[in-house]
Amino acid sequence: MIPELGQFALVLALLLAIAQGVLPIVGAWRGNGALMAVARPAAAGQAVFVFAAMGILIHAFLAYDFSVAYVADNSNLALPWYYRVTAVWGAHEGSMLLWVFILNVWTVALAALSRHLPQPFVARVLGVLGLIGVGFLAFILFTSNPFLRELPMPADGGDLNPVLQDPGMTFHPPVLYMGYVGFSVAFAFSIAALLGGELEQSWVRWARPWTNVSWAFLTMGIVAGSWWAYAELGWGGWWFWDPVENASFMPWLVGVALIHAQAVTEKRGSLPAWTVLLSLFAFSLSLLGTFLVRSGVLTSVHAFASDPRRGLYILGFLVVVIGGSLLLYAIRAPKVATGKAFAALSRETGIMVANLLFTTAAAMVLLGTLFPLIGDALNLGRVSVGPPYFGFLFVLLMAPAVLLLPFGPYLRWGKAEGRQLTAMALRSGIAAIVCTVAAVFFAEGRLRAIAGVAGAAWVAAGTLAYVVKRWREMPRGRRYPAEMAGMLVAHFGVALFLIGVMLSESLSTERDVRMAPGQAESVGGYQFRFDGVRETTGPNWRADEGVVTVFRDGTPMATMHPQKRTYSRGQVQTESAIDPGLFRDIYVALGEPMDSGDVEGAWALRLYHKPFVRWIWLGGLFMMAGGFLAAAERRFRAKKAAATAGAPAKEQLA
Amino acid sequence: MRRLAMLAALCLLPLLAFAQAIQPLPFRDRAEELRFQHLSAELRCPMCQNETLADSNAPIAHDLRRQIFEMMQAGKSDAEIKAYLVDRYSSFVLYKPPVEPQTWLLWFGPLLVLAAGGIVVAVQVRRRSRQAPPVAAIDTEDDW
Amino acid sequence: MSRFVPLLGFVLLVALFGFGIWWNTGHDQHEIVSPLINKPAPAFSLPVLGDETQHVSKQQLLGKPYFLNVFGSWCIECVHEHPVLSEQVKNLGLPLVGFNYKDDPKDAAAWLTEHGNPFDRVIVDRDGRAGIDFGVYGAPETFLIDGKGVIRYKHVGPITPEVVEKEFRPALAALAKEGG
Numbered sequence: 016m017i018p019e020l021g022q023f024a025l026v027l028a029l030l031l032a033i034a035q036g037v038l039p040i041v042g043a044w045r046g047n048g049a050l051m052a053v054a055r056p057a058a059a060g061q062a063v064f065v066f067a068a069m070g071i072l073i074h075a076f077l078a079y080d081f082s083v084a085y086v087a088d089n090s091n092l093a094l095p096w097y098y099r100v101t102a103v104w105g106a107h108e109g110s111m112l113l114w115v116f117i118l119n120v121w122t123v124a125l126a127a128l129s130r131h132l133p134q135p136f137v138a139r140v141l142g143v144l145g146l147i148g149v150g151f152l153a154f155i156l157f158t159s160n161p162f163l164r165e166l167p168m169p170a171d172g173g174d175l176n177p178v179l180q181d182p183g184m185t186f187h188p189p190v191l192y193m194g195y196v197g198f199s200v201a202f203a204f205s206i207a208a209l210l211g212g213e214l215e216q217s218w219v220r221w222a223r224p225w226t227n228v229s230w231a232f233l234t235m236g237i238v239a240g241s242w243w244a245y246a247e248l249g250w251g252g253w254w255f256w257d258p259v260e261n262a263s264f265m266p267w268l269v270g271v272a273l274i275h276a277q278a279v280t281e282k283r284g285s286l287p288a289w290t291v292l293l294s295l296f297a298f299s300l301s302l303l304g305t306f307l308v309r310s311g312v313l314t315s316v317h318a319f320a321s322d323p324r325r326g327l328y329i330l331g332f333l334v335v336v337i338g339g340s341l342l343l344y345a346i347r348a349p350k351v352a353t354g355k356a357f358a359a360l361s362r363e364t365g366i367m368v369a370n371l372l373f374t375t376a377a378a379m380v381l382l383g384t385l386f387p388l389i390g391d392a393l394n395l396g397r398v399s400v401g402p403p404y405f406g407f408l409f410v411l412l413m414a415p416a417v418l419l420l421p422f423g424p425y426l427r428w429g430k431a432e433g434r435q436l437t438a439m440a441l442r443s444g445i446a447a448i449v450c451t452v453a454a455v456f457f458a459e460g461r462l463r464a465i466a467g468v469a470g471a472a473w474v475a476a477g478t479l480a481y482v483v484k485r486w487r488e489m490p491r492g493r494r495y496p497a498e499m500a501g502m503l504v505a506h507f508g509v510a511l512f513l514i515g516v517m518l519s520e521s522l523s524t525e526r527d528v529r530m531a532p533g534q535a536e537s538v539g540g541y542q543f544r545f546d547g548v549r550e551t552t553g554p555n556w557r558a559d560e561g562v563v564t565v566f567r568d569g570t571p572m573a574t575m576h577p578q579k580r581t582y583s584r585g586q587v588q589t590e591s592a593i594d595p596g597l598f599r600d601i602y603v604a605l606g607e608p609m610d611s612g613d614v615e616g617a618w619a620l621r622l623y624h625k626p627f628v629r630w631i632w633l634g635g636l637f638m639m640a641g642g643f644l645a646a647a648e649r650r651f652r653a654k655k656a657a658a659t660a661g662a663p664a665k666e667q668l669a
Numbered sequence: 670m671r672r673l674a675m676l677a678a679l680c681l682l683p684l685l686a687f688a689q690a691i692q693p694l695p696f697r698d699r700a701e702e703l704r705f706q707h708l709s710a711e712l713r714c715p716m717c718q719n720e721t722l723a724d725s726n727a728p729i730a731h732d733l734r735r736q737i738f739e740m741m742q743a744g745k746s747d748a749e750i751k752a753y754l755v756d757r758y759s760s761f762v763l764y765k766p767p768v769e770p771q772t773w774l775l776w777f778g779p780l781l782v783l784a785a786g787g788i789v790v791a792v793q794v795r796r797r798s799r800q801a802p803p804v805a806a807i808d809t810e811d812d813w
Numbered sequence: 814m815s816r817f818v819p820l821l822g823f824v825l826l827v828a829l830f831g832f833g834i835w836w837n838t839g840h841d842q843h844e845i846v847s848p849l850i851n852k853p854a855p856a857f858s859l860p861v862l863g864d865e866t867q868h869v870s871k872q873q874l875l876g877k878p879y880f881l882n883v884f885g886s887w888c889i890e891c892v893h894e895h896p897v898l899s900e901q902v903k904n905l906g907l908p909l910v911g912f913n914y915k916d917d918p919k920d921a922a923a924w925l926t927e928h929g930n931p932f933d934r935v936i937v938d939r940d941g942r943a944g945i946d947f948g949v950y951g952a953p954e955t956f957l958i959d960g961k962g963v964i965r966y967k968h969v970g971p972i973t974p975e976v977v978e979k980e981f982r983p984a985l986a987a988l989a990k991e992g993g
Contacts, residue, residue, distance in 0.1 A: 250690070250724045257719055285797070292819060299823075312833030326834045334827055341820040348816050356800045364794050371786040379779035385829065386775045392832045395771040397845065399713045401721070401764025408779055525706060529693040606691030619691045715845055715950035728915060729950040732941045757948040759848040 018083050021071035022162040028064035028115075029152040031057050035145030039138035040210070051138035058126045058141050061148060062119040069116045072161055073103055081172045084165035085109060091172040093555035093583045094180075101185045102175040107309060107325075108161035110188060114305070115151045117189065117196045118144065125200055125225070132221055139207035140200075147199055150332045158325050177556075177580065177588040183243030191236025191263060195301040197229020198266060201273065202298035205291040206340055209347045219281040219290060224646040226277060226294075227501070230270040231642025237263055238635035246593060251525060251602055251623045253631055256405040258313045261384045262304025268377040269297045272370040274642075279366050283428055284354030286367070291348060293374075299337040300377070306333055312388060355429060362426035369416060369423070376412045380405065417470045417513065420506060421477020424499075439480055446476035458522065467517020475510035478503055498648035505641025512634025519628040529609050531617040535566075539624025541601060542566040548605070548614050556580040558590070559614060561605040565594065577605040577620070600625040690726045694738045701741060708747055709734055712754065713764045721764060847948045847967045854881075854956070854964050855946035862913055862921055862935035869910075869936050871962055878965075878988055879908040881956040882932070883944070885916040886924035888952040894971035899931040901977040902955075905985060911935035914944050914952050957984055 035057035042050025072085075076099040081087040089102040089109070104113040122144045129137045155161070178184075204222040240263070245253040254260065273293040280290040307313055310326030357363040383400045390398040421443050425435050450472035451465055458464035482503060485494045495503070528536045530545035537543070546562040558578040565573045575592035582588060591604040606619030696702040706723060712733075714725035722730050722737070733754070740750050754762050766772045849855075858870040882898060884891040903909060911932035913921045918937055925935070938944050947956065948967075957966040966984040968976060 248724075252724070255719075288816075295819075303826075306830065310830070310834060312830060312837060323834050323838050326830075330827065330830050330834065333830075337823055338820065338827070341823050345816040345820050350816075357794075357797055359794050359798045363797075364790075367790045367794065371783065371790055375779055375783045375786060378782050382775065382778050385826075386772075388829060388833045388836075389774070390771070391836055391840075392829060397759060397761045398766050398772065398775070399761050399764050400766060400775065401711075401713060403711050403765035404775070412779070412783070526702070527691050527693045604691060609693075619693050621691045716843075727950075728941070732915075732945060736942075736945055756848060757945060758950065759845055759948075761845050 017071055018075055018162040021068045022160065024064040024068040025152060025156055028061045029149065029156060031061040031064065032145050032148035032152055035061055036142055036149050040142035043135040043138040051134050054138045054141035055126045057145065058122045062123045065115055065119045069112060072109060072112060073100060076100065076102055082164055082166065082168035084163045085161040087165050087169050087172040089173065089175050091174055091583060094175060095554045097185065098175055098180050101179065104188045105175045105179050108159045111151065111155050111159050112161055113188060114192055114196060115148060115155065117192045118148055118151065118199060121197055121200055136207055136211060139210050140203045143203035143206045144199060150336065154328055158328055174582060174584040174586065177582045177586045178247060181243060181247045183239055183246060187236060187239040187243055190232055190239055194229050194233025194236050195266065197232055198298040198301050200225040200229065201294040205294040206343065209291065209343050212347060219277050220651065223277050223281060224651040226273055227642045227646035230274055231639045233267050233270060234635055234639040234642060237267060238632050242632055256402045258384050259308050261380050262307050265377045265380050266297050266300040268373050269293060269300055272373040273297050275366045276370055279363055283363060285363055287353055288348040292344060295340050295344060302333055302336060305329060358430040360431045360433065362428050362431065365419065365423055365426045368419065372412055372416045376409060379408050379412065417474060420474050420509060424481040439477055442480050443473050443476040447473040461521045463517050463521040467513050471510040471513040474513065475507060478506045496648060498645045501641040501645025504644055505638045508634045508637025508641060511630050511637055515627050515630030515634055519625050519631065523623065523625045525623050527619065527621050529617050530620050536622060538622045541624060543622050545620065548618060555583045561618065563603050565601055575603045577603045579605050595629060597629060598627060600628050690724055692731060692734055705738060705741060708750065709737060711764050713762050715758045715762060841970060844969045849948055849964050850967060852964060854958050854962050857943045859936040859938055859943055862918055862937050869934060875962050876960050877908065878957065878959045879910050881910045881912050881958055883912045883914045883949050883952045883954040885914045885952045886920040887916065890971040891953045892928065894953050895928050897972045897974055897977065899929060901974050902972060903931055905981060908933045913937045914949060915941045959988055
């Protein structure tokens with residue numbers, strides 16, 4: 016009975032979403048206040064029913080209700096409760112429900128925090144979000160219903176894919192979706208602005224904090240996913256350029272461009288059409304990712320079970336949402352160049368160049384991801400596009416971005432002062448050279464490591480120099496507005512990320528070794544002694560667990576326990592052991608006994624020494640923190656009156 | 670469809686004893702080991718199709734790694750080893766597609782986008798900087 | 814007009830995705846089209862199942878077209894295609910050579926006893942090396958090799974009656990047309 020209630024709740028949510036999507040937009044068009052007033056209550060109602068459906072699905076998992084096919088497929092009696100909750104979004108149907116759930120979280124937040132905005136504008140924004148909700152709720156109800164019954168009810172269920180039975184996986188999808196779906200807010204804002212025809216600066220100011228927060232969530236989600244792949248897949252890699260990863264990376268790249276473009280449009284009034292277009296792109300790419308992952312048009316390691324019917328539905332949905340919004344853009348985007356004039360050497364130009372680099376990178380990722388399909392379509396034969404392609408071109412496109420990044424804060428709006436730039440370049444250049452010379456001694460001539468240190472030192476020195484400059488020149492309390500602090504933290508994160516990527520990629524050592532109990536091997540200056548394999552059990556698995564003692568210069572550093580787990584449904588999963596450190600990770604994965612079945616004998620092991628690998632995620636976390644921090648800018652929260660008063664004040668300054 | 674499911678199952682679950690990505694091989698020296706790691710990371714496993722040969726648990730990946738190792742021992746160059754695999758498994762196994770007319774779009778497309786975008790940016794900047802001369806005096810206000 | 818460029822790009826993308834959905838209904842993404850088709854089959858000399866001292870080479874099989882079916886006792890799908898192999902494929906009238914891939918000969922013999930042996934002869938590629946020369950990457954796979962020893966057709970995955978009608982028969986007809 017309860018699962019049927021869940022389905023019923025989704026039907027009611029769909030009806031309310033239709034109301035939310037149609038009436039307020041009509042109201043805003045006709046100037047009918049009563050219709051516009053429908054937006055908030057309808058959004059609240061939709062949220063209540065979607066939250067109820069989510070609660071019911073979670074309950075079905077917790078209560079082992081195997082009469083629900085989705086529950087039976089993805090959980091069993093032995094699965095611990097926390098992974099039964101994770102299993103809710105462990106497969107297609109539930110993850111779509113999570114998508115809608117998060118859409119409603121954003122909608123409710125927006126409805127609650129938009130009281131200071133003009134009513135027609137809010138009505139349009141909530142209306143657009145309602146229409147997106149209609150599309151996804153209908154998709155769930157007609158093609159991917161998680162509440163379908165399976166009768167007779169099986170005594171026990173299948174299993175959640177063991178790869179997903181990891182704390183990282185509990186966390187990764189909801190956070191990633193917070194980012195993906197969050198871009199729907201910026202999308203709805205720009206659609207509302209296009210519909211309203213009032214393409215003034217104000218909508219961008221309102222949209223900025225939402226964009227920053229979604230981008231920060233997306234960053235966090237990608238970091239969590241990367242960490243999960245590193246810890247769980249057992250390959251020691253942290254990014255594979257898989258279509259699914261690319262699907263999340265494209266909106267991220269466009270998000271970077273969007274955050275910067277919004278700053279230009281908000282403060283200087285320039286690039287309004289480009290900002291609208293980027294908002295449309297960011298969310299379109301999020302939707303595109305959903306399509307790519309679920310339609311089965313591309314092969315991927317962790318694609319969902321594909322189904323052409325679902326693919327067609329999502330494609331139709333894409334045509335309506337993306338096609339419709341791009342058509343609206345083509346018709347209604349502002350045609351005259353607005354905003355204040357700027358010189359060739361100015362922050363506007365700098366941001367335009369950065370935008371170009373980031374959107375080109377996103378286009379490159381899209382092209383590489385889709386090229387195998389293009390190859391099929393144009394009969395070029397089957398082509399594989401993998402890490403060597405993406406890695407090469409991405410570095411090529413991002414190298415100028417890294418070079419230009421420290422100049423950003425020094426570039427003034429309108430017209431930059433060349434003297435400041437050269438002073439900064441001189442200081443950071445010296446810092447970079449000093450660090451590079453130091454790195455040459457440690458990196459043993461490995462060019463990538465040296466380039467990484469040079470780039471990171473350049474970015475970090477330039478960013479820190481600006482921190483110092485502000486500290487010296489500005490009075491206390493006005494030194495670091497939240498928006499600027501966010502920018503500085505995020506830019507500093509780039510330096511950390513560079514160190515992490517370049518050093519771990521070039522200095523890591525990996526060895527596959529055969530080890531008999533008592534035998535020792537040396538990797539990256541550490542000695543690994545294999546002390547045999549023992550049996551161990553967990554809530555829903557049993558495992559062969561290797562014992563490896565790690566020594567440095569004869570002193571024991573750590574005892575590591577890599578496992579080879581067999582889950583309750585017979586799936587085998589390698590569980591690597593990691594000894595983390597700020598400057599290096601030690602990573603051990605257990606393979607198979609060398610003579611099949613002889614567990615007492617020698618085993619195959621993979622040993623890694625990965626210097627600075629943690630800085631990759633540390634850098635990502637800095638970028639995320641920067642996003643959140645910038646969103647806290649007081650100016651964004653100012654009431655309508657203050658916000659409009661602020662803009663002319665600025666104009667007088669410039 | 671069923672075969673697809675089976676492939677997926679095989680990729681995720683190394684049920685077979687010989688299916689294991691961790692494969693200790695008797696390399697002559699560290700340089701050879703690095704060369705092997707680099708080469709096998711540039712090749713795609715024909716079975717578990719989104720994994721490199723280096724990472725894949727599929728039985729065929731195991732065999733191909735062994736084959737690559739033996740060819741390296743026999744003094745074959747990377748290009749010869751790649752050609753050997755392409756002859757048997759088509760250019761599908763190359764994760765780094767060769768630059769040839771069919772892949773020009775792939776390799777030069779992004780640069781084309783960059784060039785086109787660069788022109789647009791340059792034109793915009795030129796037009797805007799001519800429109801009205803920006804204030805020459807640098808104000809010391811906090812214009813952040 | 815430049816405002817329509819993004820829309821235009823999107824239309825192209827939609828066309829590509831539409832193609833992708835259509836294409837994938839008819840093609841298995843996991844299938845790699847073999848570059849060996851219409852090329853001479855690789856030379857091999859492999860022991861016969863049950864009598865390891867005896868070898869069968871490519872030369873010995875020249876003169877008449879035959880099917881080469883890659884199978885293994887560990888292969889789940891081979892069980893599913895087995896009835897089709899024994900009936901429809903057998904009825905096509907060509908010799909059927911079993912290629913026992915990466916298997917323990919004892920397990921293979923037991924498997925053939927259990928399910929029945931549709932093969933005229935079975936050769937053993939225990940370590941999968943000959944398989945690599947044939948571009949085999951899993952089982953089951955089926956090759957059609959003509960009398961001159963040229964690979965004419967390859968099917969990846971289990972054979973279904975539909976595959977026999979729609980692919981095997983036309984391939985054979987093409988062979989017959991040449992008088993091969």
